[in-house]
Amino acid sequence: MNTRLFQMRYSGLAFLGLLTACSGGGINISAQGSVFPPGLPGTIGLGSTSYDVAEGEVVNIFVTRGAGSSGVVSVNYATSDGTAVGGSDYPAANGTLTWPDGTSGNRTISIPITDDNTVEGSESFTVTLSNVSGATLGANTSATVNIIDNDTAAISAFGVITDLNSVTVNGIRYDTNATIVNINGLPANVSDLKLGQLVAIEGEVNFSNATGIADQIAYSATVIGPVENIDAALDRLIVMGQTVLTNADTVIDSSIDPDTFAGLTVGATTQISGFLNADGDIIATRIEPDTTSTDVQLVGPVFGLDLTNMLFSVNRLIVDYSSATLIDLPIGMPTDGLLVIVRGSLTNGILVVDEIANIVNLAGTPGHRVHPSGIVTRFSSATDFELNGFPITTNVSTSFVNGVVGDLQADAEITIDGEVSAGGDTVMANSVTFGRPVNDKTTEMFDFENFTNISVLGLSRVTVDQGPNFSVEVKAASDILGNIQVTQDGDTVTFGNNNTLFLNAFVTMPILNRINVEAGSIANVTLRDFDQTQMIVNVGGVSHLRGERLMIGDLTASVSGVSLLDFGGIRPIGSASIDVSGVSQATLNMGVGSTLTGSVRTGQGTGHSILFYYGTNVTQNVTTDALSSVVKLGETRP
Numbered sequence: 001m002n003t004r005l006f007q008m009r010y011s012g013l014a015f016l017g018l019l020t021a022c023s024g025g026g027i028n029i030s031a032q033g034s035v036f037p038p039g040l041p042g043t044i045g046l047g048s049t050s051y052d053v054a055e056g057e058v059v060n061i062f063v064t065r066g067a068g069s070s071g072v073v074s075v076n077y078a079t080s081d082g083t084a085v086g087g088s089d090y091p092a093a094n095g096t097l098t099w100p101d102g103t104s105g106n107r108t109i110s111i112p113i114t115d116d117n118t119v120e121g122s123e124s125f126t127v128t129l130s131n132v133s134g135a136t137l138g139a140n141t142s143a144t145v146n147i148i149d150n151d152t153a154a155i156s157a158f159g160v161i162t163d164l165n166s167v168t169v170n171g172i173r174y175d176t177n178a179t180i181v182n183i184n185g186l187p188a189n190v191s192d193l194k195l196g197q198l199v200a201i202e203g204e205v206n207f208s209n210a211t212g213i214a215d216q217i218a219y220s221a222t223v224i225g226p227v228e229n230i231d232a233a234l235d236r237l238i239v240m241g242q243t244v245l246t247n248a249d250t251v252i253d254s255s256i257d258p259d260t261f262a263g264l265t266v267g268a269t270t271q272i273s274g275f276l277n278a279d280g281d282i283i284a285t286r287i288e289p290d291t292t293s294t295d296v297q298l299v300g301p302v303f304g305l306d307l308t309n310m311l312f313s314v315n316r317l318i319v320d321y322s323s324a325t326l327i328d329l330p331i332g333m334p335t336d337g338l339l340v341i342v343r344g345s346l347t348n349g350i351l352v353v354d355e356i357a358n359i360v361n362l363a364g365t366p367g368h369r370v371h372p373s374g375i376v377t378r379f380s381s382a383t384d385f386e387l388n389g390f391p392i393t394t395n396v397s398t399s400f401v402n403g404v405v406g407d408l409q410a411d412a413e414i415t416i417d418g419e420v421s422a423g424g425d426t427v428m429a430n431s432v433t434f435g436r437p438v439n440d441k442t443t444e445m446f447d448f449e450n451f452t453n454i455s456v457l458g459l460s461r462v463t464v465d466q467g468p469n470f471s472v473e474v475k476a477a478s479d480i481l482g483n484i485q486v487t488q489d490g491d492t493v494t495f496g497n498n499n500t501l502f503l504n505a506f507v508t509m510p511i512l513n514r515i516n517v518e519a520g521s522i523a524n525v526t527l528r529d530f531d532q533t534q535m536i537v538n539v540g541g542v543s544h545l546r547g548e549r550l551m552i553g554d555l556t557a558s559v560s561g562v563s564l565l566d567f568g569g570i571r572p573i574g575s576a577s578i579d580v581s582g583v584s585q586a587t588l589n590m591g592v593g594s595t596l597t598g599s600v601r602t603g604q605g606t607g608h609s610i611l612f613y614y615g616t617n618v619t620q621n622v623t624t625d626a627l628s629s630v631v632k633l634g635e636t637r638p
Contacts, residue, residue, distance in 0.1 A: 042068025042104060044075045045138025046129065054148045056115030061127055061143060062106045063097055065135065069104040073134035077109055077127060084123035084147050089114050113147055122207075123147045152204040155212065158372040158388065159415065160273075160285045161197050167214060170373050170415050172205055174214035179203075182218045184297060185343065185355075193219065196251030196286030198273045205371065207417070220341050220359065221271045222282050224290055224297040228583050229542070229562045232260045234522070236542070237270070238562050240296060240346075241316030241585070243281040243522075243542060244272050249436075253288035269293060275375045275388065276300060276339075278410040279461060279524045279544075280315045283375065296351065299341045299359050301377075301389055302334045304569040309614075309634035314342070316544065316564040316585060318612060318633070320352045327357035330425075339389030348631050349585065349610040359388075366422045373415035373435070382408050391426045392416060403434035446472040446486055446493075452513040453492040456543075459502045460495055460523045464515070466530040467508040475504040517543045519561060539563045539584075557598075559584040568614060572636050580609045580628070589637050590615035597621045600628040 047062035065073060078094035079086060086092030090113050097107040109127060128142040159170040167174045167190070181188045193199070199219045205212035225240030237244040246252070256263035264270060264287075271290040274282040280300060300314035310322040312334055319342055326332060334340065334356060344353035374388040382405050383393045394405070408414075413435035418427045449470050456462055472493060474486055484503050485496040491513075495505050514536040517523050521541035526548060533553040539545045543563045550570035557578040559565045565586040567573065572591030578598040580586050590596055590613050600611045600622060609628040613620075616636040624630060 039070050040068030041071045041073055041135040042066055043136050043138040044073060044129065044132050046127075046140040046143045047106065049140050049143050050146065051143060052146045052148060053113050055113050055150045058110055058112045059145055061109040061111070061145070063109065063129065064106050065099045065104045066138075068135070069099070069102050071101050071134045073099045073132070075129050075133070075135075075137070076131040077129055079111070080126045080128065082124040082126060082144070084125040084145075086125065089116070089123055089147060090125060090145075111145070115150070122149060149206065152206045152212070153369045155201070155203060155205045155369045155371055157201040157203075157205070157212075157370070158374070159198070160373070161193060161195055161199060164193065164195060167193060167199075167201075167217065169199060169201060170371055172207075172210050172212050172371070174201060174203060174205075174212045174217075176214050176217070179214045180216045182216070184219065184221055184224070184293065188219075190217075193217065194251075194286065194288075196273060198222065198275065198285055205369070219273070220299065221290075221297055222274045222276075222299045223270075223272045224293050224295070225269060225346070226296075227264055227266050227268055227270050230261050230264060230266060231542075236522075237261070237264070237272075237287075238542065238583070239270055239272055240298060240351075241564070242272075242298065242300070243315070244274065244284050244287070245277075245281055246284050246287070247436075250274075250284045251286045253286075255289060256287060264289065269296075275413075276377060277375050278377050278379075295343050295354070296346055297341065297343045298351065299339070302336055302338045302340060304566065305334055305336050306568075306634065306637065308637075311633055312336075313566065313568070313587075314340075314351075318350045318587065320347075320350050321356055324353045324356045327355060329356065329358055337389065348629055349608060349612075350631065366420050366424055368420045369418075370420065370427055371415070371417055372427075374413070376408065376410050376412045376414065379408065379410040379412075387414065387416060387427075392418070392429055393421070393426055394429045394432065398429050399431045401431060401433040403432075407434055408432070443473060443475050444486075446474065446488075448472050448488045448493055451488055451491050451493045451509065452511050454507065454512065454515045455492055455494040455496075455518065456516065456523050456525060457494065457496045457518040457521055458523070460505065460521065460525075461503075462495060462505045462507065462523065462525045463528065464507045464509065464512060464526070465528045466510065466512070468510060469508060470510075471506070471508040473506045475506075476502065514538075515545070517541065517545060517563070537565065539565050555588070557586065559586045568612065568633070569637070572638075578611065578622070580611050583609060585610045585612065587612040587633075588614070590618045592616045592636050593618070595619045595621075599623045600630055601625045602627040 042065050044065055047064050051059050053059035074096050076096050079092050124144050124146045126142055126144055162168050166176050176190045181190055197219045199217050201214050202216040203212055203214040223239050223242050227239050229238035235246040252258040269290045271288050272284050273286040274284040277283055298314055303313045305312045312319050339359050341357050341359040342353040343355045344351055376385055377389055378386040385392055415433040416429045417431045418429040421428045476484055487494050512530055516538045519540035521543050523543040525545040528548045531551040535552050537557040540560045546566045547570045553574040555573050555576040559580045561582045563584045568587035568589050572589055574591050575595040580600040596618050600609050602609050611630045612633050614634050614637050622630050
């Protein structure tokens with residue numbers, strides 16, 4: 001069979017083709033070039049504007065002459081650096097490509113990619129055409145070459161299991177063929193891991209193809225303990241004093257009705273996995289009954305550290321660590337704000353722990369790669385915030401995905417790809433990827449004067465400071481601010497809304513005579529720096545009122561529902577009359593020789609109400625019922 005190249009002209013057009021004589025007779029004609037009018041030189045352009053190539057491979061970039069073949073044509077090409085550097089990641093190249101008269105089709109620029117041992121992620125460079133001679137340049141005159149890194153890095157990751165085909169966390173699929181698994185402090189198997197669990201991974205990762213190898217996976221439930229309150233209408237549980245919130249991403253065990261929480265009962269032990277938000281509430285990633293654990297367990301930030309009596313609080317729960325083993329704590333002891341995991345048993349409403357450990361230890365060798373996800377628990381600025389209680393910073397080189405730097409704020413859900421900083425105690429974020437968005441906030445100032453009382457109703461975070469002037473500032477989602485009622489009636493300012501609208505209020509006032517957190521509220525209230533002879537405090541609903549740097553001569557207080565009053569860290573109180581009811585707790589720091597009166601009762605036949613106090617030579621006359629108690633924690637604190 002004989003084949004010859006030929007040129008055919010038809011109706012003023014010309015094309016190149018192959019003429020083949022077939023063995024059985026006849027002729028086969030096949031076109032080999034573009035149809036073009038005779039005498040045109042054609043155009044020169046790149047076959048594609050983007051190429052992907054792995055380290056150690058060769059990228060072939062095609063440059064095409066089309067729409068003509070008349071005359072000799074040439075074009076220059078050159079590479080230029082992007083994030084990839086010529087001479088290091090690839091050999092810088094330039095040259096000239098030529099097509100003789102009567103020819104068209106492709107010319108190839110071949111560039112070998114360096115196979116280094118540096119973990120650097122995907123990088124890119126550009127190839128550009130210029131100075132065409134004998135023809136014109138087409139539309140595609142430059143192409144980006146993306147170099148796919150084939151190196152792996154040692155990594156510490158922290159996030160939710162989203163796929164059990166191997167294990168996928170934060171978008172990385174980890175091979176688990178030789179993984180050591182630990183669940184709630186005990187050896188386990190990969191098959192024991194479940195969707196929605198929040199895990200810590202030590203291993204290796206290749207970010208370019210989103211795969212890794214997990215050497216170790218550790219799962220520690222955020223809380224294991226008895227259910228104290230169930231509110232299906234608000235998608236909320238109270239478990240061992242911790243407020244647990246659910247959303248559309250929460251994985252609820254098949255034994256539980258996700259609409260009613262049927263399958264859970266008050267008093268039953270439940271296991272919760274989830275992130276802490278800026279208020280210390282748990283945003284559940286998984287909820288399941290627990291029928292096997294003998295100890296209770298809790299993850300949260302240390303607050304109100306009492307070194308003398310070896311006590312601290314985690315949200316609503318007082319922790320006694322006097323007999324605990326301390327594991328991986330940064331300075332060998334608890335510190336306020338440190339995110340810890342504690343395990344032990346409940347005794348008279350106090351969690352007496354056997355073990356305290358640092359739950360997310362991202363600190364370590366400078367340059368070590370970390371990949372945590374979670375919720376921003378503290379935000380000061382883009383260069384000073386905390387994720388899961390650990391310090392994070394950014395710089396001008398940090399990239400932001402699904403958002404911009406201005407979207408960083410408290411309660412933002414983010415994933416960090418970064419490295420331990422030179423000091424070993426902060427993570428420098430190379431990239432920040434945003435998850436579920438936080439609604440845009442609008443701030444409104446209210447021109448209120450001469451008020452001495454505060455009333456809070458609904459879903460709120462309210463901070464009240466003592467100061468010489470009056471100020472009321474409210475932040476809320478832009479689309480709901482108009483539906484939130486903030487009013488002044490005489491000497492009382494009321495923050496009123498329902499439990500589906502969230503507001504964040506900041507108040508400054510000279511004197512606070514009374515603060516009421518109304519029944520039905522879900523509120524977090526902080527009082528700071530007040531120094532006055534008397535104060536009336538009422539806390540209801542599912543709320544938490546905390547005092548910082550307060551000095552109160554005479555306190556009258558009521559704590560009801562499933563609420564917490566924490567005045568354990570303030571200056572000593574001269575006298576107090578307090579009523580604690582429902583499934584509530586209060587902690588007071590009573591002065592030397594002070595008087596403490598009132599009552600502690602459940603009022604609903606379930607749960608356990610407790611009054612804790614510090615005090616030296618306190619005259620105590622507080623009545624209790626069968627399901628309530630008064631517990632002295634220690635002597636008067638200074």
